[in-house]
Amino acid sequence: MSENKIDILSLFPEEMQSLLENEPKYRIKQLFGWLHKGAVYDEMTNLPKKMREELTEKTYIALPDILKKYVSKIDGTVKYLFKLYDGQCIESVVMKYKHGNTICISSQAGCKMGCKFCASTQNGWVRNLTPSEMLGQVLVAQNDTGIRISNIVLMGIGEPLDNYSNVMKFLRLVSRDDGLNIGLRHISLSTCGVVDKIYALADEDLPVTLSVSLHHSNDADRSALMPINKKWNIDELLTACKVFFDKTGRRISFEYAVISGVNDNDVQANALADLLNKKLPSIPFHVNLIPVNPVEGTGFTSGIKTVMQFQATLEKRRVNATIRRKLGSDIDASCGQLRRREMNL
Ligand code: SAH
Numbered sequence: 544m545s546e547n548k549i550d551i552l553s554l555f556p557e558e559m560q561s562l563l564e565n566e567p568k569y570r571i572k573q574l575f576g577w578l579h580k581g582a583v584y585d586e587m588t589n590l591p592k593k594m595r596e597e598l599t600e601k602t603y604i605a606l607p608d609i610l611k612k613y614v615s616k617i618d619g620t621v622k623y624l625f626k627l628y629d630g631q632c633i634e635s636v637v638m639k640y641k642h643g644n645t646i647c648i649s650s651q652a653g654c655k656m657g658c659k660f661c662a663s664t665q666n667g668w669v670r671n672l673t674p675s676e677m678l679g680q681v682l683v684a685q686n687d688t689g690i691r692i693s694n695i696v697l698m699g700i701g702e703p704l705d706n707y708s709n710v711m712k713f714l715r716l717v718s719r720d721d722g723l724n725i726g727l728r729h730i731s732l733s734t735c736g737v738v739d740k741i742y743a744l745a746d747e748d749l750p751v752t753l754s755v756s757l758h759h760s761n762d763a764d765r766s767a768l769m770p771i772n773k774k775w776n777i778d779e780l781l782t783a784c785k786v787f788f789d790k791t792g793r794r795i796s797f798e799y800a801v802i803s804g805v806n807d808n809d810v811q812a813n814a815l816a817d818l819l820n821k822k823l824p825s826i827p828f829h830v831n832l833i834p835v836n837p838v839e840g841t842g843f844t845s846g847i848k849t850v851m852q853f854q855a856t857l858e859k860r861r862v863n864a865t866i867r868r869k870l871g872s873d874i875d876a877s878c879g880q881l882r883r884r885e886m887n888l
Contacts, residue, residue, distance in 0.1 A: 552675030579722035581682035620871030643693035651701025662879030704740035816860035
């Protein structure tokens with residue numbers, strides 16, 4: 544922020560204490576509690592006026608503004624286009640599942656990864672989101688919808704492992720029992736395969752679910768679709784997944800967008816089963832088949848019958864696979880496209 548103020552919602556209570564040295568511990572506790580309800584200083588009526596004045600002077604609360612909101616008439620999915628303090632736009636989606644209300648949040652404004660099918664990366668990367676800007680998506684969406692959010696997926700705009708330290712701090716803040724208290728086991732982090740950071744994450748003692756975007760089972764084809772594969776190939780990626788499971792005991796989830804004429808035939812389904820069964824014989828994993836969201840300029844599509852056939856082939860080969868249900872199809876809930884439109888990218 545331009546005025547050199549401190550981003551208070553990104554701080555742990557200990558850090559708030561060193562900022563407000565003269566305040567007793569219980570005041571910091573009250574402040575932290577208010578902030579993690581999405582409150583602004585005027586609403587913190589049980590804090591002394593002087594303390595609130597000091598806070599206003601020294602800090603700012605980074606809650607995003609709702610620029611646009613779309614509610615699906617089909618399934619109640621809510622999609623937000625948020626505006627950040629510097630005019631950057633990001634997207635979040637709230638989905639209602641039987642197992643709880645889930646929010647999909649963004650971790651960066653834009654993305655560097657260059658995956659050919661993805662709208663979020665087509666105009667490059669602008670900046671990382673702060674921990675508060677990730678928390679802010681959850682807080683504003685929860686307050687605006689009035690429903691308690693119990694699950695988070697880091698599957699919106701950006702590559703979370705390319706914004707590693709901010710994402711780690713966000714995970715630690717959002718799971719605190721004096722804050723939003725969303726259990727780490729209810730949080731999924733999706734990566735295109737930033738292998739060095741998968742090893743780092745395995746050592747964090749943060750039992751999140753790791754989702755790995757695979758999309759192809761051989762290196763030549765995966766590299767053509769996902770440039771990250773030129774840095775770390777499939778074998779290196781799956782070795783990291785194995786280590787992640789060994790250290791955390793958390794089942795791995797693989798994402799596979801089934802794209803017509805690219806990776807969707809029966810030979811490719813069998814090749815995927817071969818790869819995973821051979822490389823990960825002893826660890827539990829799951830394949831999530833995603834019907835592709837058409838993105839302007841890419842020409843990629845999916846045939847639902849082919850996706851079902853692909854699933855049947857995997858199941859026959861004893862690979863656990865589900866097809867991702869498409870929510871919010873009437874509100875263009877696929878990611879990255881609203882940002883592009885709004886910002887004229
Ligand atoms: N950068 C992370 C998280 C963001 S993308 C990652 O790559 O995993 C979340 C998921 O949506 C990824 O599996 C990604 O490959 C997939 N995805 C991106 N664009 C898509 C599209 N047009 N159709 C279907 N899935 C897409």
